[in-house]
Amino acid sequence: GQQLNQSPQSMFIQEGEDVSMNCTSSSIFNTWLWYKQEPGEGPVLLIALYKAGELTSNGRLTAQFGITRKDSFLNISASIPSDVGIYFCAGRRIQGAQKLVFGQGTRLTINP
Amino acid sequence: DADVTQTPRNRITKTGKRIMLECSQTKGHDRMYWYRQDPGLGLRLIYYSFDVKDINKGEISDGYSVSRQAQAKFSLSLESAIPNQTALYFCATSTGSADTQYFGPGTRLTVL
Numbered sequence: 001g002q003q004l005n006q007s008p009q010s011m012f013i014q015e016g017e018d019v020s021m022n023c024t025s026s027s028i029f030n031t032w033l034w035y036k037q038e039p040g041e042g043p044v045l046l047i048a049l050y051k052a053g054e055l056t057s058n059g060r061l062t063a064q065f066g067i068t069r070k071d072s073f074l075n076i077s078a079s080i081p082s083d084v085g086i087y088f089c090a091g092r093r094i095q096g097a098q099k100l101v102f103g104q105g106t107r108l109t110i111n112p
Numbered sequence: 113d114a115d116v117t118q119t120p121r122n123r124i125t126k127t128g129k130r131i132m133l134e135c136s137q138t139k140g141h142d143r144m145y146w147y148r149q150d151p152g153l154g155l156r157l158i159y160y161s162f163d164v165k166d167i168n169k170g171e172i173s174d175g176y177s178v179s180r181q182a183q184a185k186f187s188l189s190l191e192s193a194i195p196n197q198t199a200l201y202f203c204a205t206s207t208g209s210a211d212t213q214y215f216g217p218g219t220r221l222t223v224l
Contacts, residue, residue: 009152033212042116042202042215043155088154099145099170100213102155 006089006103014111019076021106023089031092032065032072033100038085046087047074076108084110115139116216118203124222131190133219135203141214142207144186146170146178149200149218158201161186193223 006023013019023032031050035043047058049065049072056063060077072089089103119134135144143162147155157170161180175197177189190197200220204213 004154006154040217042204042218044215045212048212090155099157099160102147104152104154 004089004091004101004103006106008106009104010107010109012109012111013079015079015081017079019079019083019108020073021087021089022071022073023091023103024071025091025101026070027093028069029072029091029093029101030069032063033090034061034063034072034074035088035090036085037088037105043088079108079110081110081112084108116203116205116214118201118216118219120219121217122220124224125193126224127192127194129193129223131193131221133188133201133203133221135186135188135216137184137203137205137214137216139205139214140183140207141205142183143205144180145204145206145213146176146186146188147202147204148172149202155202158188190221190223193221195223197221198223 004023004025033048034046036046037043047056047063052065052069053067054065063074086105086107088105090100116137125131145160146158148158149155156172158176159170159178160168164180164183179187200218202218203216206213
């Protein structure tokens with residue numbers, strides 16, 4: 001079953017605010033990915049992380065691969081209306097088949 | 113043109129009917145996946161294929177079957193649809209490893 005816990009499940013913020021969300025696991029992962037899904041579309045990859053402690057940015061987005069290999073964080077700075085959507089974390093476990101496990105998603109709503 | 117396409121985009125059917133969802137890709141990827149998305153549950157893997165004629169069960173394969181007759185096509189079938197199979201279905205592709213998956217736009221299936 002699902003082994004990634006993503007929080008918060010939803011966020012309602014004002015435009016310009018910073019956003020933080022995280023994903024935790026009971027198992028060790030060797031890859032963490034962050035996706036964004038907009039209405040009517042499939043998820044699109046934002047950031048990929050491959051090494052414990054790694055910190056990677058993509059514009060206003062920054063993600064980190066936790067030192068324990070059991071968590072990851074995504075931050076969005078100075079949010080804008082087009083940041084609205086559902087953000088998913090995904091991971092690949094060291095043991096097991098070569099497939100991804102997804103978190104439940106964080107739905108981000110921005111008030112202008 | 114989109115790299116990963118899904119047909120149909122929307123489908124309403126009745127309990128007991130056989131349904132097939134199609135996925136096509138022009139990315140030249142060898143690996144293809146079918147996911148199901150339900151509110152609050154994120155994406156769950158149904159089946160995946162690493163090459164033509166290669167089929168592997170995912171997390172929730174019961175009630176579903178797949179066919180990979182060509183590298184570019186991966187179809188998902190519901191032999192006898194039931195209401196709790198109402199969901200958003202996504203196809204995805206990747207190459208090499210499963211780290212970066214590219215998703216189609218999704219098929220919204222409603223089973224009455």
